[in-house]
Structures are given as structure tokens and as C-alpha cells.
Amino acid sequence: MSIVDFIRQYYIDPIVLGEGYNFINTLTYAFLVVIATYLTFRFLEKFKVEINKNFVVSIIILVVLGTMVRLLEEANISSSYFLVTPMIWIETFAFIFGLFFVSKFIEKKFKIPYYKTLFAIGLVFIFIPLILVLSKITQITGMIISLALLIPFALIFYFVKWKTENKLVSMAHIFDATATFTAIQFFNFTEQHVLPRLLIGIFSPIAFIIVKVLVVVGILILIDRSSGDKSFNNFLKLVIAIIGLAPAIRDFVLLGLVS
Numbered sequence: 001m002s003i004v005d006f007i008r009q010y011y012i013d014p015i016v017l018g019e020g021y022n023f024i025n026t027l028t029y030a031f032l033v034v035i036a037t038y039l040t041f042r043f044l045e046k047f048k049v050e051i052n053k054n055f056v057v058s059i060i061i062l063v064v065l066g067t068m069v070r071l072l073e074e075a076n077i078s079s080s081y082f083l084v085t086p087m088i089w090i091e092t093f094a095f096i097f098g099l100f101f102v103s104k105f106i107e108k109k110f111k112i113p114y115y116k117t118l119f120a121i122g123l124v125f126i127f128i129p130l131i132l133v134l135s136k137i138t139q140i141t142g143m144i145i146s147l148a149l150l151i152p153f154a155l156i157f158y159f160v161k162w163k164t165e166n167k168l169v170s171m172a173h174i175f176d177a178t179a180t181f182t183a184i185q186f187f188n189f190t191e192q193h194v195l196p197r198l199l200i201g202i203f204s205p206i207a208f209i210i211v212k213v214l215v216v217v218g219i220l221i222l223i224d225r226s227s228g229d230k231s232f233n234n235f236l237k238l239v240i241a242i243i244g245l246a247p248a249i250r251d252f253v254l255l256g257l258v259s
Contacts (some may be wrong), residue, residue, distance in 0.1 A: 010022055010024040010025050011024075011025055011028075015081055015084055015085075015086075015087065016081060018084075020190075020192030020193070020197075021192055021193050021194050022194060023194055026193070026194045026195075029086055033239075033243075036093070037235075037236070037239050040235075041232060041235050044235070045231075047104065049114075050231070051231050051234040051235045051238065052234075054113070054115040055115055056234075056238055057115070057119060058115040058116075058118035058119040058122065059096065059118070059238065059242075060241075060242075060245070061118075061119055061122035061123060061126065062092070062095070062096050062099070062118065062122040063092070063242050063245065063246055064122075064126060064245075064249060065092070065122050065125055065126040065129070066088060066089065066091075066092030066095075066246070067246050067249045067250055068126055068129040068130050068133055068249075069083065069088060069092075069129050070083060070084070070085070070088045070250060071129070071133045071250060071253055071254075072129055072132065072133065074250070074253075074254055074257065075132070075133050075136040075257055076136075077132050077133070077136065089246075096118075099117075099118055099121055100114070100118070102117070103115070103117035103118050103121075133253060134253075136257055137253070137256035137257060138256065138257065138258070139256065139258060140256055141255075142182050142183065142186060142187055142255030142256065142258060143252060143253075143255045143256050145182045145186065145255075146175075146178045146179045146181075146182040146251075146252055146255060147178075149178035149181065149182065149209075150171070150174060150175060150178055153170075153171065153174045153213070154171065157170065157171065163224070165234070165237055166217075166220045166224070166237070168241065169216065169220060169237050169240055169241040169244070170213070170216050170217055170220065172241045172244035172245040172248060173212050173213075173216045173240075173243075173244035173248070174209070174212065174213060174216075175244070175245070175248040175252070176212070176244045176245070176247050176248035176251065177208055177209040177212040177213070178209060179248055179251035179252045179255065180196070180205070180208055180247075180251055181205045181206060181208060181209050182255060183251055183254065183255055184200065184205040185205045185206075187255065187258050189254075191208075196208055199211060216240070216244070219240065220237065220240075223236055223237065
């Protein structure tokens with residue numbers, strides 16, 4: 001197999017033909033996420049950006065924007081290979097990166113905090129895709145089931161003494177898990193990611209929720225115990241939250257697009 005054939009089979013065809021993920025592209029994307037996480041954190045350190053609530057909220061709104069743009073393709077509002085994974089997230093990352101420089105320039109020139117500019121631009125840009133996608137929702141049964149499954153976990157976290165950010169990150173992934181479970185169990189969806197697909201195939205969709213909870217909670221505990229760099233810890237938790245929240249929102253809205 002030539003390099004061109006290899007790239008086409010494992011990277012291009014899954015996008016063009018909608019085949020989902022395989023072990024090769026999954027490992028590649030995971031490696032790129034790790035590298036991007038490290039380099040982005042070092043970049044933010046250089047610019048003396050504090051990883052606090054203001055930063056997190058401004059980034060999350062832009063991630064939600066990327067998710068809503070991704071859903072334009074899912075809702076048959078627009079069709080383009082540039083709106084599917086991984087292209088949409090490469091574009092979203094580049095968009096956020098560019099906005100960061102713009103927001104820092106505005107901060108220097110007009111004394112407006114950079115995170116306010118990021119949040120404001122995200123809020124303005126999200127309006128159109130949000131309205132377009134929500135207008136395509138035809139039923140809410142699956143969405144209600146998914147939210148109902150979140151309630152027991154929310155109650156547990158309410159009474160458990162743990163860091164708030166850890167609870168929020170965990171809930172983002174549990175949201176993803178309940179939406180995925182609902183879609184597969186009740187609406188005949190199929191899982192595109194390799195490991196979840198394997199897990200669900202061997203056991204059942206409910207196993208995905210259980211494993212998600214155990215893995216995410218375990219990783220968060222490990223982060224708190226293994227690193228003394230609070231800033232890096234917070235950034236790492238933000239990345240983990242995004243990895244759970246983006247597909248959670250997508251899957252949740254897709255449940256409303258079922259005809």
C-alpha cells in the first residue's frame with residue numbers, strides 16, 4: 001500500500017464517506033490533541049494568560065459555536081466536508097487562535113479585557129447557527145430521556161464533597177454518555193468512535209455510561225494528585241471538559257433532529 005492509498009483509506013475516506021473512526025486516525029487525532037494541548041498551554045503561559053473562570057467561559061462559548069456550526073451539516077442546512085470532524089475542530093481551533101490575537105490587541109488598545117471580546121464575538125456568531133439548528137428540531141422525547149438520565153448523577157455530585165470544576169467536567173462527559181446511550185438504545189443510532197463502539201458491541205450501551213464515569217472521575221483524581229501546577233491542571237481539565245461537552249451537545253441536539 002502506497003502512502004497516498006494509506007492516507008486515503010485511513011484519513012480521507014472516513015470523512016468523505018462518513019465511515020467514522022478507525023484505530024489509525026483515532027490514535028493520530030489523540031496524539032495531535034496531546035501535542036496541541038501542551039503547545040497551547042505554553043503559548044498561554046508566554047502571554048501570561050490566567051486559566052480562570054473568565055478564560056474558561058469565553059472558550060466554552062466558542063466551542064459551543066463550533067458545535068452548532070458542525071450541526072449545520074447534521075441538520076441538512078449546509079453540506080460540506082469542512083463541517084465534519086476533524087475539519088470543523090481544526091477550523092474552530094484556528095478561529096479561536098485568531099480571535100485571541102484580536103482580543104489581546106483590543107485589550108492593549110482600548111483596555112477591554114480580552115476574555116470579554118472573546119465572549120462577545122462568540123455570542124454574536126453563535127446566534128445564526130443556533131437559531132437555524134433549533135428550528136430543525138422535530139421531537140424532544142430523546143432529549144428529555146437524556147436529561148432525565150443525568151438527574152441521578154447530578155444528585156450524587158450535589159451531596160458529594162469534591163471540587164466544583166471536577167463535578168462540572170464529569171457532568172460534561174456524563175451528558176455525552178447519556179445522550180449516546182439514549183441515541184443507540186432507543187433511536188437506532190450507531191457509535192462512530194472506535195473504543196466506545198467496541199465496548200458497546202461487547203457489552204451494551206449502558207456500559208458506556210459506567211465506563212465513562214469511572215474513567216473521567218479517575219483521571220480527574222489522578223490530575224489533582226500528580227501535578228502541583230494549578231494553572232496546568234485547570235487547563236488540562238478544560239481540555240477534558242471540551243472533549244466531553246462538544247460531542248454531548250451534538251448528540252443531544254441530534255436526538256431532536258430524529259424524524
